[in-house]
Amino acid sequence: MHQDAICDLYLRLSLDRDGKTAIERQESDCRAWAERNGLTVRKVHIDRGRSGYKTVERKGFDAALAAVTAGVVGTLIVWKLDRLSRKGIGQVGKVLDDIEKAGGRLVSVLDGLDTSNDSARMVVAMLAELARSESRNLGTRVGHAKRYLRSKGQWIGGQPPYGLLIDPKSKKLIHDPEHVVYARLIADEALAGTSLVKIARLLNEYEILSPRGGQWNAASIMQLLRSPAFAGLMPETETVETDDGERKYTGRVLPYRDPETLDTVEVGEGVITVGEREQIIRTLESRTFVHVGKRRPKPDGTALLTGLVYCAVPDCGRRMHRVGVSYQCMARRAGNQCIGASALADAVDQYVTEQFLTKLPALEPDDPLLVAIADRWVHRVDPETFAKRDALTAEIQDEEARLADLEDARYVRGEFSGAAAVERYNRLSERLRGRIDGLRGDLRRLPVPSVDVSPMLDGVTLREAWADATNEDRRERLSLAIDRVEVSKGVRGQRIIPEQRIQIHWAILPTRRASIVNEPWRFCGPRAEVGSGSPSPTEVTRVARP
Known part of the structure; x- marks a missing residue:
């Protein structure tokens, strides 16, 4: 079949940083496996900084799955099974069913698994549940580590608020000499009752860049002023329990309180005092509509x-x-x-x-x-069926472009001269036409x-x-x-x-x-x-x- 010799790679990294499981290492190992087994890598799908355990959008995962289940490729290669998913057999089992139904296969390089082998499915199920268990245990260990660091008043990670830096020795917040004067200007304007929009316009007028290097706006000013760390307090993102018993972050950041004393914990220097923060928040809340702590429908x-x-x-x-x-x-x-x-x-x-x-x-x-x-x-x-149709449609157009370029190479640019070159051209052309015909056939067979x-x-x-x-x-x-x-x-x-x-x-x-x-x-x-x-x-x- 036209897709049997073609494969896609799916690579994922929860934290986008260098290391032994970095994206580059994953891709190198996967490509080496494909080459040893006579497969041509068509496309590499990547999800950087995306968890395989949490419920988050993974565009690379969706595209890779659509390609193999639509028949664009016959093989999907992952570096390790936990790169594909850490949600257990619930998700992995459905992926296997969809791939098998399409006549494809899943390969895990480090695990030595190939689902074209009937005995591999049981091992996949075991590894999928093991990855899920590891993620839960890792979450527990990270939670304990964060609680320990918070109890010591040390910064636990992430970018500190504008105007502050992390002291590399004490792991506490200190003033950023370059930006603290502008951070204090923001605070003084807010304390004076200036609207957030006017503060943003003032900063933009004088070309003072935001932490991300762009323009300021009311939302970024509000986020800064409401940050507990801006007042030297340890921050904690609020979580709620979902229907399946897991914890989900709400995006609301509150001052962390010691679970025993219920007192707030300091994490170093702040741009404003705790009293100034309370005054600013009272002013902000007086201008906004309160939803009584609940998300209301529009x-x-x-x-x-x-x-x-x-x-x-x-x-x-x-x-x-x-x-x-x-x-x-x-x-x-x-x-x-x-x-x-x-x-x-x-x-x-x-x-x-x-x-x-x-x-x-x-x-x-x-x-x-x-x-x-x-x-x-x-x-x-x-949408699921059309994800497959769109994957096939995109691949047909790409292959037709390759065929057109090949024809230009022979008839316009004259790159194929001599009997051996013409034979090579005919072989390449026939292969592309066969794949295009196969893809079009797959597209016609898909339900519409x-x-x-x-x-x-x-x-x-x-x-x-x-x-x-x-x-x-x-x-x-x-x-x-x-x-x-x-x-x-x-x-x-x-x-x-x-x-x-x-x-x-x-x-x-x-x-x-x-x-x-x-x-x-x-x-x-x-x-x-x-x-x-x-x-x-x-x-x-x-x-x-x-």
């Missing part, structure tokens, strides 16, 4: 274009949010250097809504916008969830559904047809003229899929309710060209 009245509307001021392009009765540029409100576009929200909403409700019923069945809408909708129905967008072409049905829908449902539908809405800067006191200040960027089918997928849309089956939530596979139908 009310139904959330702005219609949230996540879709952007500032059109040159060199800005940041998102706009509804503030009061207007959409306002968040870069301007956060203190960044943007003149800031703003416009009456109702006027923008009405214009975009009318354009949406008018444009869609006027579309022809083969209109590119309608194809893009259907493509987005069907991707939401079955279908979608019926015909209700969107019925003006009456579309408007009735829109009238009955919530703002969340309306945003869902708008995001199918619209990439972004840009609002330019207006003139104060002048009435907004939507056609002059609002530009709608309608959806476009991604180039890769548009160039490979030759499947026209027609409408059949039951009519999907446009105003309802996300469609289900039973509500929609799509037919591809045989």
